[in-house]
Amino acid sequence: MNQKEVNKKNTEQAAKKDPQEPSAAGLNRIKKVIAVMSGKGGVGKSTVTGLLAVSLKRQGYSVGIMDADITGPSIPRMFGVNKRPENIGFGLMPAESSTGIRIMSLNLLLENEDDPVIWRGPLIGNAIQQFWNDVVWGDLDYLLVDLPPGTSDAPLTVMQSLPLDGIIVVSSPQELVGMVVKKAVKMANMMNLSVIGLVENYSYTICPKCGEKMEIFGKSRGEEGAKEAKVPYLGSLPIDHKLAKFCDEGRIEEYESSETKGMNSWVN
Ligand code: ADP
Numbered sequence: 001m002n003q004k005e006v007n008k009k010n011t012e013q014a015a016k017k018d019p020q021e022p023s024a025a026g027l028n029r030i031k032k033v034i035a036v037m038s039g040k041g042g043v044g045k046s047t048v049t050g051l052l053a054v055s056l057k058r059q060g061y062s063v064g065i066m067d068a069d070i071t072g073p074s075i076p077r078m079f080g081v082n083k084r085p086e087n088i089g090f091g092l093m094p095a096e097s098s099t100g101i102r103i104m105s106l107n108l109l110l111e112n113e114d115d116p117v118i119w120r121g122p123l124i125g126n127a128i129q130q131f132w133n134d135v136v137w138g139d140l141d142y143l144l145v146d147l148p149p150g151t152s153d154a155p156l157t158v159m160q161s162l163p164l165d166g167i168i169v170v171s172s173p174q175e176l177v178g179m180v181v182k183k184a185v186k187m188a189n190m191m192n193l194s195v196i197g198l199v200e201n202y203s204y205t206i207c208p209k210c211g212e213k214m215e216i217f218g219k220s221r222g223e224e225g226a227k228e229a230k231v232p233y234l235g236s237l238p239i240d241h242k243l244a245k246f247c248d249e250g251r252i253e254e255y256e257s258s259e260t261k262g263m264n265s266w267v268n
Contacts, residue, residue, distance in 0.1 A: 080250020
């Protein structure tokens, strides 16, 4: 039995806890579960997860985001949601953004969103299982999972706790992108998953005065790294102060750019 089958079986068992009682896992119909990972923190993984969700939603899909970046959850803030998820007895209702993206994050459950979360592998695994089994996601075309940063134990624990369909990798020009993508491919292979593609963030910026394209973090290597690792290249995102501002203000859903549209070329 591969990892996906093991996870599906666990979900089915959770759904049958008490045959008389409805269960969240038993009611959820989620077509595709896609994890977003990065080689290290700060490359814009959560921002790309948010932009992917916004773009899918604009295409007419029903979308959820599971914020599995347990120790640095940032999804609620960029969507401007802070309502505590309601407990409806057999599960928790995810928060909903202004355009209807369903969001579950540990930040929404903490008393104070600035509280630090210091958890190790097993606890992270338990929280993620609960985000899967006990959240009333309902019918979703896509559930995007914002993984903890890096390619170590924490993202692997999350990946093994969920029935994933694929992985999207986010990198920046400051990294050895070939190595990051190869590691991601190895992790994906361990779980019989495919890497859907690579997005490079911070690739360039446009001078607001003269319009010149500047590669301030060095030459973009995303396309080259993706080719080397034989994974699709989904595109490059510029450093855009408007994007940073919109994320800070909880208005990511209002951000428009032609570059983000291309990131969904894998959707069929
Ligand atoms: P990660 O999830 O990889 O740790 P985040 O997505 O939280 O990184 O991004 C870190 C910070 O950088 C956030 O404040 C975010 O708004 C900002 N940021 C990310 N991508 C861009 C971009 N392309 N242009 C401008 N700011 C960005």
